[in-house]
Amino acid sequence: MVKQGEIIKINLNPERGHEQQGYRPYICLSHEIISQVSNIAIFAPISNTKRDYPFYIPLKNTVTTGKVLLDQLVAVDYNARQYVSVETVDNDLLEELLMKVRAIFQKSS
Numbered sequence: 001m002v003k004q005g006e007i008i009k010i011n012l013n014p015e016r017g018h019e020q021q022g023y024r025p026y027i028c029l030s031h032e033i034i035s036q037v038s039n040i041a042i043f044a045p046i047s048n049t050k051r052d053y054p055f056y057i058p059l060k061n062t063v064t065t066g067k068v069l070l071d072q073l074v075a076v077d078y079n080a081r082q083y084v085s086v087e088t089v090d091n092d093l094l095e096e097l098l099m100k101v102r103a104i105f106q107k108s109s
Contacts, residue, residue, distance in 0.1 A: 001035050002028045002078055002085070005094040007046065007064050010083035012076065025064050025086060029073070029101060040077045044068045044097070057100060060093055070101045 002008055011023040030042035048066040049056065055070040064086055089097075 001032070002041050002083075003032055003088065004028055004030065005091075006088045007062070007086045008043075008078065008083045009086055010043075010076065010078060010081055012074065012081070025066070026074075026076070027068055027089065027097070029097060039079055040075050043074050043076050044070050044101070045072050045074070055100065055104065057097055059089070061090055062093075063087055068097055070097065071104060073101070073104075 005028065007025050007027045009023055009025050025046040026043035027046060028041050028043055035041045046059065046064060046066045046068055047056075049069075053071070056067040057070060058067050059065060
């Protein structure tokens with residue numbers, strides 16, 4: 001089971017349009033109870049984009065490089081695809097990611 005804060009490499013092909021393609025890193029952001037009950041998890045892709053954007057959060061203290069793209073969350077049945085566990089981020093980074101991703105789901109005024 002993939003745990004919250006874990007970075008995995010997974011291939012989500014086939015994808016369409018502007019969706020990221022290929023075997024690439026994703027970080028699990030959902031609570032582990034989601035995986036236990038439904039066999040899916042919510043992931044954010046990691047990219048080496050040079051663009052700056054409030055929801056592109058640079059990785060810190062990790063072997064994996066790049067930015068977590070919090071505005072491109074995906075629900076994945078990771079058991080139905082081949083994946084490799086890479087590493088788990090530290091608690092400070094995980095807290096920052098979760099705090100910022102909450103803003104995406106706040107009610108607009």
